[in-house]
Amino acid sequence: MDIQHIRNFSIVAHIDHGKSTLADRMLELTGTITAREAKDQILDSMDIERERGITIKASGVTMEYERDGETYMLNLIDTPGHVDFHYEVSRALTACEGALLVVDASQGIQAQTLANAYVATEAGAEILGVINKVDLPAAQPELVAEEIEHVLGIRRNECFRISAKTGLGVKDLLDAVCDLLPPPADRRHEPARALIYDSHYDDYRGVICYVRVFSGTLKVRQKIRLMGEGSAYQVTELGKFRPDMRPVDELGTGEVGYVIANIRNLGDVHIGDTITDDARPAPDALRGYKPPMQMVFSDFYPGNNTEYPRLRAAFERLALNDASFSFIPQNSQALGFGFRCGFLGLLHMEIIQERLERENDIDVVQTAPTVSYEILLSDGTAKRIDSPSELPDRTQVQEIREPFVRLEIITTTDTIGGVMKLAESRRCKLVKTDYLSPTRVLFEYRAPLSEIVYDFYDQIKGISHGYATMDYEFTGFEAGDLVKIDILVNHTPVEALSLIVHRSNAEARGRKLIIKLRRSIPRHQFEIPLQVAIGGKIIARETIKAYRKDVTAKLYGGDVTRKMKVLKRQKEGKKRMKSIGSVEIPQEAFMSVLDTSD
Amino acid sequence: MVEYDSSLIEADRFPNRDAPLSGLAPQVGPDADRRMPDAGTVRLDATRPHASRRSDPEPDGTGLYVHVPFCRSKCRYCGFYSVPVAGRHTGRLVDCLLRELDQYDGIEFTTGYIGGGSPTALPAGQLIGLACQVAQRLVSGAEFTVECNPGQVEPGLLEGLRQAGVNRLSFGAQSFHPAELELLGRGHRAEDIRSSVDLARRVGYDNLGLDLIFALPGSSLTDWQYSVAAALDLGVQHISAYSLSFEPGTVFDAWRRSGRLSAVEEDLDRAMYDWTIERLGQAGLRQYEISNFARVGCECRHNLGYWANQPYVGIGPGAASSAGILPVSGLGVPNAGFCVGEPRGMGVPAMTADTDHGQGAQGRDGRAPSCSWAGRPCHGQGARVTNNPEIESYVIAVENGAPIPREVQPVNAADTLCETAVLNLRRRAGIDLATFARQTGHDALRTFAGPIQRYRDLGLIEVTPGAVRLTAPALPIADSILCDFAALE
Structure with a gap:
């Protein structure tokens, strides 16, 4: 295939804006699948993805499309839609020359639309604006086109208006993919370099690498080398997703497909690594992307x-x-x-x-989720800790640094007050406000991840009656006046309940936490003190009262069966708890740590 | 033999008294025979003398409970099954009780208890007649109790019962406050309690008990103290003091849901209970179970049987019969498994019986199905059997010689261990280690090592050389501890 007739592109969109439906329609229109075999959203293969309407793993599919008598090879690389999987969007886009940015015609730009647009721009992809669901009664394609122009700088008259569901405008869009998106650069004669943009493990075939070839050619039986790992393998199979796996003899420059090379462990393959020819290696690896960071x-x-x-x-x-x-x-x-x-x-x-x-x-x-911290020790070295319990002794700690993110929230103007108040209470610093339209506003904050990691999104949703969307991206660790709170249950410190918080709200958080604990830990036969300590000093206390009366008055022959059942149930209830000392703590208690609501 | 009006209980209304409903002589099928060599001719230490009163005796033997499901009127707090007696053909029910009792004619019972409902709601002659028949089934010297409603006793009845062999009366006093009696819906006055206790004394009873209820909605500690003082003034041998519980389906439960009344504060309930234990103790009524207090030697043997997890047979609608203790490892009372109490001719519970499995079927194949409950052989396994409470179907079944509709709850070896422990621990004496080992074949200290250790550390359980028991602070919160004995860890 002539490189000039290859197009590699992704579809990016906010969740539920119709990305997968559009992909399905394209597969149908190109004859890659027939309408009959098309089950909905064929690219999402995992059950959970389908149930949640989100895509977790990027996957690629090769389509053939006739345009003005010429056959084009269109490689669609699907991307996940959720903020947590940013890095997957970014790596999918690294393998592409273009991106279709899909926006719902009734909902307009959302936080993840923006985040995805940034990623696409960073990856150097050419972006086509697509307004989807124009057939819906609530559609306001002109308004949305205006937003797109205002926020993303894509001219409103250049946006495609389609309905992925009915197929309206999808053919024009495919034409535009051929006409407007650039072909891959022609590097046929350079040493082979292919970017691994994803991988998965198959019980029978081992690791299957999803690749985009940037230069040279990969061939079956070729000896290849993973440039980052330095390890070499023999290619046993090459192929393309159409959308099922179809073996081919070679993958040329610009093409997208898969490589199977007897790799046994997923851990042996690093996403973003470059495959090269073992005999004639490329001098440099491809620019990968930052490895995903666990936060x-x-x-x-x-x-x-x-x-x-x-x-x-x-x-x-x-x-x-x-x-x-x-x-x-x-x-x-x-x-x-x-x-x-x-x-x-x-x-x-x-x-x-x-x-x-x-x-x-x-x-x-x-246990409740916590974020990762960077600790500057007295000896000048820095150390990452993933749990408050790993925090070294106070005397050895010079500085505690916490992860910060760039947080974007899009909401309606009538809920600005509530959203801003919440953000402020979570130590978020407002960086920028932008009115997308008279009724919608975009906030950009610098926010500590720990403050938004647990229930922030739910609260934002509540305040905005489900309207607001948010997205965030890690920007770096920053020092803060952070302290560790210890929780003592019946005078015993419980590591799993400790947390690191900003000093300004340490006491309030500690108090709230033990109030929640008081509600979630059942009464015992004795009084249970719950205490909050910072650096060994008790700053707050709550008490769980002891049982005063809990005994069946009558237990005679006819009562035994029923009463034993009741007692067994009472005991069953204890089973789901963890005992610390003589106190039984239910699972919810451990989750209440990061719940900052009242 | 006591004299009674023979028109009330006619011998010829029991044609099968000597040849039970099935028409079969006592026998067991060959299979059952192999499993339970003595199943047909059980010895339950029935000959052991029981007349001498020991302190906190470990009863041995099988208790007999007869349930009279009638009341003059339904009390608002009572969750027991009973129906208004007015217009009822009570004699028919009494006949049925006796016929059901006949099914157990291999057993000599070591205690007898007629309860309800209100046994005294029956016409005097019928109750006396019932008592006579029950008395004949008891070993000599057995404790024999009849529950009495203080508003429903008169000299003839108490005299007749005494002559029939009843030697203990339990009065449902509940309270001495007119307003509380009114709230409870009791049909008697405080004065009735005093006069009926006096009457019982005059008739010659020397073992009397009173039931009282505390933590009544709206009551204060002083109110309760008044009732307890009034009960003590009567000099009875036994007091049961129950904290009110809101049983599902009662008027009280409905009223609580609707907010018309509410339970007393937990702290007040606790204060009443603590005070009761102290006050009754001072008066010489020793606490021997969570809710029961008695002069030494006057503990209710029948109820001690329940807490010792000894076998018992319940007769009448809604009554429960136990498997008793099953030898887990060959120890224990021989054949005191469920089959002991298995009524011949009624062996197939309704749930497994089809119409052919009545008298006829058994007569045809000559096989007593007494060791098969719900299709499960019971060797090594026990069961608790509870007659359905509904009177009509009970009467019809008994009169037709058909199986009595009942629920069968299997009780396996582990259940038996747990039930024995839970029941034993309700006694102040706790688990007697030797008896427990003899009954179950297991060492209680080992079987329940976890909870015993845990609660010992908390001062809620104490281990003495021969026993494990709850400490005084554990009693008001016993369920929170006993639940850890309700299943094996």
Whole structure:
């Protein structure tokens, strides 16, 4: 195929703006799949993705399209829509020359539309504006076109107005992909270089690398080298996704497909690495992209200690297909043996959690998610910690640095007050305000990740009656006046409940936390003091009163069956708890740590 | 034999008294025979003398409970099954009770208890007649209690019961406050309690008990103290003091839901309970169970049987029969498993019986199905059987010689361990380690090592050389502790 007839592009959009539907229509129009075989949103292969309407893993599909008597090869690289998977959007776009930015005609630009547009621009992709769902009664394509022009600088008359659902305007869009998006640069004669933009693990075939060839050619049986790892493999199969896997003999410059080369472990392949020819290696690797950074951590403990090996096996399986998820053994005095798990963000965590339950049926006790901190030690060295319990002794700590993000919130003008108040209470600094239209406003904040990681989005949604959207991107660690709060339950410090917070609201947070604990820990046979300590000094106390009366008055022959059932239920309730000293703490208590609501 | 009006209980209304409904002589099928060598001819230490009063005796044997499901009127707090007696053909029910009792004619019972409902709602002659028949089934010297409503006793009745063999009366006093009695919906006055206790004494009873209820909506500690003082003035041997519980389906429960009344504060309930234990103790009524107090030697043996998890047979609508203790490892009372109490001829519970499994079927194949409950052989397993409460279907079943509709709850070895522990721990004496081992074949200290250790550390359980028991501070919050004994860890 002539390189001039290859187009590599992605579709990026805010969640539910119709990205996958558009992909389906394109697959149909190009005859890649027939309407009959088209199940909806064919690119989303995982159940959870389909249920949640989001795409987690990028995947690529090759289509053939006739335009003015010429055959074009269109490679569509699908991208995830959610903020947690930014880096996947970015790596998909690195493999493309162009991007279709899809905006819902009734909802307009949303936070993730913007975030995706930035990523596309950074990746140097040519962007086509697409206004989708123009057939809906609530559609306001002209207004949206105005927003796009105002915010993204794409001229309103250059936006495509389509309905992915009915197919309206999709053919014109495909024509535009051929006419307006640039072809790959012609580097046929240079040494082979292919970017690994994704990978997945197949039980029978090992690791399957998704690649975009930037220069030279990859051939079957060729000996290749992963430039970052330095390891060499023999290519056993090359192919394209059409959308099922179809083997080919070679992948030429500009093409997109997959490589199978007897790679056994997903861990041996780094997304963003460059494949080159082992015999005639390229001098430099392709510019990859920043590896994804885990920003959210949470401990998982088996509900029953005997399930530890099963939990480990389950995590191993999950990690096989998700290089951005990590887990390391953890031993907590309070909770026993478990794992500290790292995630890209909260959604990523929820997905892992859900898959754990769905695919493995293991009861887990999970601690509240925390962020990663950078600690400047007295000796001048810096250290990353993923849990407040790892914080070194105060005397060794010069500075605690916390992760900051650029936070963007788009909301309606009538909810500005509530959103700003919430943001301020979470230590967010307003950087920029931009009116997208008379009724919609964009805020940009500099925000500490720890403040928005748990329930911030839910609260924003509540304040804006579901309207507001937000997105964030990690910008760096910044020093802050941070302190560690310890929680003592019945005079015993409980590591899993400690947290690092800003000094200004340490006391308030501590108080709120023990009030929540007081509500979630059931009464015991004795009084339980709950205390908040900072640096060994108690700053707040709550008390869980002891049972005063809890006894069945009558228990005779006819009552035994019923009463034993009641007592067994009472005992069952205790099973889902973790005992610390003589106090039984229910799982919710551990999750209440980061819940800052009242 | 006591004299009574033979028109009330006619011997010829029990044609099957000697040849029970099935028409079969006591026998067990060959299978059952192998499993339970003595199933047909059980020995339950029935000959052991019980007349001498020990302190906190460990009862041995099988208790008999007879349920009279009638009341003059329904009390507002009562969750027991009973129906208004007015217009009822009570004699028919009494006949049925006796016929059901006949099914257990292999057993000599070591205690007898007629309760309800209100047994005294029956015509005097019927209750006396019932007592006579029950008395014949008890070992000599057995404790035999009848529950009495203080508003429903008169000299003839108490005299007749005494002559029938009743040696203990339990009065449902509940309160001495007119307003509280009114609220409870009791049909008697405070004065009735005093006069009926006096009457019982005059008739010759020397073992009397009173039931009282505390933590009544709107009541104060002083109100409760007044009732307790009034009860103590009567010099009874036994007091049961129950904290009010709102049973589902009662008027009280409905009123609480609608906000018409509310439970007393937990702290007040606790204060009343603590005070009761102290005051009754001072008066010589020793607490021997969570809610029960007695002069030494006057503890209710029948109820002690429940807390010892000894076997018992319940007769009548809604009554429960136990498997009792099943030997877990060959120890324990031989054949005191469920089959002991298995009524011949009524062995197939309704849930597994089809129409052929009545008298006829058994007569045809000559096989007593007594060891098969719900299709499950019961060797090594026990069951608790509860007659359905509905009177009509009970009467019809018994009169037709059909299986009594009942629920069968399997009780396995682990259940038995747990039930025994929970029931034992309600006694102040707690778990007697030797008895527990004999009954269950297991060491309680080992079986329940976890909770025992945990609560010992908290001062809520104490272990003495021969026993494990709750400490005084544990009593008001016993359920929060006993739940850890309700299932094995």
